[in-house]
Amino acid sequence: QSALTQPPSASGSPGQSVTISCTGTSSDVGGSNYVSWYQQHPGKAPKLMIYEVSKRPSGVPDRFSGSKSGNTASLTVSGLQAEDEADYYCSSYQYSKLFGGGTKLTVL
């Protein structure tokens, strides 16, 4: 199976909002609510930011939100902060074990 499709890059100024998309198929993203998002800073392990499409683990700021429509999931980061600059990966983990190719988020 192919990886989920993410834009390679995204950017926004501090305080702005940015949305990152993750497109799959009806066999993965579209057919499951088990979609998650991970943040990875350089040289660090990934960190879970969103699970089951829109749920936030304890400790993750509510500036991070997730949604899904059809075969596309989205991660929105509101009120951008400098520390949000990182790589972000989506994942569909119920049936297939797929990750997206990653999106580098730059805070301008």
Add this chain to the structure above:
Amino acid sequence: EVQLVESGGGLVQPGGSLRLSCAASGFTFRSYWMSWVRQAPGKGLEWVANVKGDGSVKYYVDSVKGRFTISRDNAKNLVHLQMNSLRAEDTAVYYCAREGSGYDYWGQGALVTVSS
């Protein structure tokens, strides 16, 4: 506090073998599926294998089937990845991850370099 600590990475020649281990603590280990996820240099994440809490069910990505074996020791809270017939394209940081709500905890990673 949940902790996952990988060990066993290193430099190996093509065709060689390596065994990674992941020591888990801070949670009821036998209750969770555990995964190995890898990241080639400068590339994205790739799920490699996982194992059910009791060790009875295992899955692998197609590219490692027949070469890699995942196992676990619930008495010692360890999960292993035995990697045989290693290829240059297996070069990556290998992460151990707990399957809770998503991959909710990750280790720091173990670097595996396959090169002559």
